[in-house]
Amino acid sequence: MRAVILAAGIGSRLGNPFPKPLTPLANGKTIMQQQIENLSEIIPIENISIVVGFKKDLIMDAFPEANFIYNNIFDQTNTSKSLLKALIKFPEDSVLWFDGDVVFDKEIIKLFKTKIDQNISFAAVNNSKVGEEEVKYTLDEEHNIAEISKEVENGLGEAVGMNFISSKDIKTLINRLQECDANDYYEKGMEESIKKDNVKFQALDISQYNCVEVDFKEDLNYVNEIINKDVRSK
Numbered sequence: 001m002r003a004v005i006l007a008a009g010i011g012s013r014l015g016n017p018f019p020k021p022l023t024p025l026a027n028g029k030t031i032m033q034q035q036i037e038n039l040s041e042i043i044p045i046e047n048i049s050i051v052v053g054f055k056k057d058l059i060m061d062a063f064p065e066a067n068f069i070y071n072n073i074f075d076q077t078n079t080s081k082s083l084l085k086a087l088i089k090f091p092e093d094s095v096l097w098f099d100g101d102v103v104f105d106k107e108i109i110k111l112f113k114t115k116i117d118q119n120i121s122f123a124a125v126n127n128s129k130v131g132e133e134e135v136k137y138t139l140d141e142e143h144n145i146a147e148i149s150k151e152v153e154n155g156l157g158e159a160v161g162m163n164f165i166s167s168k169d170i171k172t173l174i175n176r177l178q179e180c181d182a183n184d185y186y187e188k189g190m191e192e193s194i195k196k197d198n199v200k201f202q203a204l205d206i207s208q209y210n211c212v213e214v215d216f217k218e219d220l221n222y223v224n225e226i227i228n229k230d231v232r233s234k
Contacts, residue, residue, distance in 0.1 A: 004086040007100030008053030008074040021100035026224035080180035099161035104211040122202040127157035135159040145201040
């Protein structure tokens with residue numbers, strides 16, 4: 001199994017002069033540092049690949065033990081093409097991938113491992129809220145993902161930017177990502193593989209845990225409040 005962190009984007013909404021995954025948190029770690037430490041529960045760092053683009057040297061210097069995949073047109077493409085650049089490197093493997101701006105509890109990784117060990121494709125979801133601007137999802141009759149995008153109506157919850165593709169499904173997803181437009185999110189490739197190839201993505205509910213996508217200052221403040229609260233409770 002491989003792990004991929006998507007970290008090529010500019011992340012302009014947060015206003016940093018450096019890549020968003022290098023944003024420092026209240027515990028003294030960066031977003032990506034915490035991600036990698038959590039991932040180390042189930043995978044060695046040499047099996048972690050980071051897709052870089054904007055100010056890539058800063059990320060590469062911070063995590064020299066990781067592998068790097070360069071999206072040289074990061075300013076012209078969206079996450080579908082960053083993920084594609086990673087998956088074509090590992091067409092026979094299963095891959096767990098994250099958006100590079102997600103801060104999450106370590107316990108989520110332990111939950112993921114149960115599905116990873118079974119080689120079952122999944123999308124992590126939060127059913128406690130459904131934000132208008134977030135990626136939403138619906139389920140089919142078998143309780144697998146039916147739709148997954150920002151345009152979904154009557155969504156059951158939010159997809160949180162943490163997904164797993166099994167080794168048996170990865171080539172199909174690669175093909176669908178290749179068909180995506182440059183500005184498509186990777187969820188477009190997932191949705192097309194569901195509709196056209198009958199790929200099954202389970203909806204893995206992580207609502208009981210903390211998991212926050214840091215897009216704006218308000219998100220970062222919320223994450224730091226959680227961190228500080230955890231520190232005070234220990």
